[in-house]
Structures are given as C-alpha cells and as structure tokens.
Amino acid sequence: FLPQGLYSINMMVVPLWGLYANMLAQLISQVSSHFINHYHRKSVLTATKSQRIELQSDPPSNDETTPEKLGAHTFKLDYEASSKRASVRRSVGLILIEAFILFIILVICGCSLPSFSIEIFGLVGLAVESGNKFEEAKTYYSVFDLANMIMEQGRYLNTASDLAGLGTLASLLVITVFIVPLAQTASLLAEWFTPMTANQRLKNEILSSWQYMEVYALAIIITAWQIGDVSEFLLNAYCGSLEDTFTSLSYFGILDNEDAQCFRVDATVETASWILVAASLMLCILNHFIRSASRQKKQDDSIPAKRTRRHTD
Numbered sequence: 499f500l501p502q503g504l505y506s507i508n509m510m511v512v513p514l515w516g517l518y519a520n521m522l523a524q525l526i527s528q529v530s531s532h533f534i535n536h537y538h539r540k541s542v543l544t545a546t547k548s549q550r551i552e553l554q555s556d557p558p559s560n561d562e563t564t565p566e567k568l569g570a571h572t573f574k575l576d577y578e579a580s581s582k583r584a585s586v587r588r589s590v591g592l593i594l595i596e597a598f599i600l601f602i603i604l605v606i607c608g609c610s611l612p613s614f615s616i617e618i619f620g621l622v623g624l625a626v627e628s629g630n631k632f633e634e635a636k637t638y639y640s641v642f643d644l645a646n647m648i649m650e651q652g653r654y655l656n657t658a659s660d661l662a663g664l665g666t667l668a669s670l671l672v673i674t675v676f677i678v679p680l681a682q683t684a685s686l687l688a689e690w691f692t693p694m695t696a697n698q699r700l701k702n703e704i705l706s707s708w709q710y711m712e713v714y715a716l717a718i719i720i721t722a723w724q725i726g727d728v729s730e731f732l733l734n735a736y737c738g739s740l741e742d743t744f745t746s747l748s749y750f751g752i753l754d755n756e757d758a759q760c761f762r763v764d765a766t767v768e769t770a771s772w773i774l775v776a777a778s779l780m781l782c783i784l785n786h787f788i789r790s791a792s793r794q795k796k797q798d799d800s801i802p803a804k805r806t807r808r809h810t811d
Contacts, residue, residue, distance in 0.1 A: 507625060510651050518663050521670070532704060539700065565693030568791055574798045586791075594690060594784070598683050601780050605711070608774035609676045612638035614718045619762040622733070624753075640770060641714070645671050674710035675774075679781060682709055686788050696799070699792050706785060712778035715771050722765040729763035736760070 569591055572583035617636040618626055639647065645668040652664035682705040689699055737744075737760035747753040 505625065507622060508654075509622075510654075512651075512655070512660070513663060513667065521667070528707060531707070565695050565698075566795075567691060567693050568699070568788065568795060569690045571791075571795050571798070573791075573794055591691070594687070597780065597784060598687050601683055601777055601784070602680060604773055604777035604780070605676065605679050608711075608770045608777055609641040611770035611773070612640050612643070612768045613715075613770040613774065614639055614722060614768055615766045617764050617766070619764065620733075620759040622761045638768065641671065641675050645669075671714075674708055675714045678705055678708045679711050679777070681705055682785070683781065686784060689792065690788055696796055703789070709781070711774050711781070715774045715778065718765075718771045719767055722767045725763055725765045729761065730759070733761035 569586060572585045575582045575584055615636055615638045617623070648664050648668040648671070652661045652668075655661075655664075685705055688694075740760070744753065744759060748755055
C-alpha cells in the first residue's frame, strides 16, 4: 500500500584497520611459523647426519630418499628389544576411503547449506517486512552466501581499501573453511596410499595450520549468543523518548513484544554449522590417526634394529 521505492534501509558492519591489522598479524604469524619449522627440521637433520658420521656406528636412514606407502609400512611393536613387526589390516584402508568420502560430503553440505540466519525486530524489522510483502525479515547465510555478501558490500562501498580488504576477507573465508579442508583430506589420503619420503610427509602438515572450519563454527555459535544484546545498543539508545509508546502498543497487542523497540537483530545457528562441527571432529580424528602413523614410521626408520629400544608410550 506504500509507493514503490518510498524508502530503503541499508545497514552494514564495515571492517576498519583494527580488524585488518589483526588479520595481517595472524597471516605473518602463520608464514613465519612455517619458515621457523622448516629451518629447525633442516638443522636437526644436519646435526643428526653429522653425529652419525662421527660415531660411524649407525648407517644413515634411507627413508629420506626412499618413498614408501604409509599404509603398507610394517611397524615395530613398542616394547624393549622387539624384533616383531605389525601391519595395518587391509580393511582400514577401505574405512579410510569411506571416511574421506563422507567428510567431503559433509564439507560441501556444510558450506552450501545455511549455517546461520539473521532476523531483524523492532521498527526497522517492521519496515523491512512491509517492503517484503510482510514476510519475516529473516535472511539465511551459508559460507558462500556470506563471502558473496562481503564482496557485494565491498562493491557497494566502492573504495580501493574496502575492495581490497573485504575481498581478502571473503577469499580467506572460502579458502580456509572450504578449500583447505578438502585439500588436507586429499593430502592425508595420498600420504596413506601413495609412496612418499619423510620430507614429503612433513610438507603435508602445513595444510592443517590453515584449516579453520571449527573456528568458523565457533564464531557463528558465539555470534548467535551475543549479537542480540549488542545490536540493541546500535539504535535503541536514541529511542528513549519512545519507550512509553512502545509499552502501550505492546500492551494493547498492536506490536509484538520483540517489535516494541527500535532495532534488534537475533541470529540462529542453523544445521550446516553443526555439520561443520561434525566434519571438524572427523578431520581431527583422521589427521591424528595418519599423523601418529607417520611419526611412528619415522621413529622405526630412525632407530636401527640392532639398537635396544628403551621408550614407552
């Protein structure tokens, strides 16, 4: 019943340099950690080779250059002076493949389906509903929808800094929540079934530090918990003179209780967030299983058979 285009409401949260500085600090920390770990391992390898040459008792391991399937390795049993070995059952390989396929399905569904919803209440919500054929002022967002919304906001602000900053945020969101977890599963699968050297297996660990599925899910849960109270401070502080009017309209049933205010935003955690939580737990278990096998293989290759083993779990 109102003329088309009579009013429009645009509300957005604009990241500023404080957020970008935090993002850059995390990126620098990640990259510097990779360099430090790389040169630490290089130093340890050099020192180990030098010690072997001086002792001239233990021949250097050929695991650094000889590729071997992790799933086909025969592991030394973990007790003193043991010469027995154990291999993983073939059925474990099938279980791993099924788990990887299930994980990929969970990640795709978790990123494609809505992970949270935003509903607007108060006078602003009523204005949005009246311009939307009186449907609920509720919007659903998936990971891809959120990245697209961030990019649209950058195009709307249309400044070089916002385009670069918001574009980087959107890219990091998709890369760390969707692309890296899938790449990590592919890397773990290759590590188990494809012959690799020790150095190649170490490089696979880099992907795990850029996987942020559980961080995204935790952020959604905390936001849904806190955003309602935070949003009330945005406009309600300027509506103090309307409190008596809101109380009367609510008392006579003209407005619902949640709409008897200027503005409030409520967020709801949707199914896809719990799917991502389940996928994160599954990836954690798979990564722990294969990383533990890789560490034990490295230990088996670095300790000569003639040397007595004196370690416990």
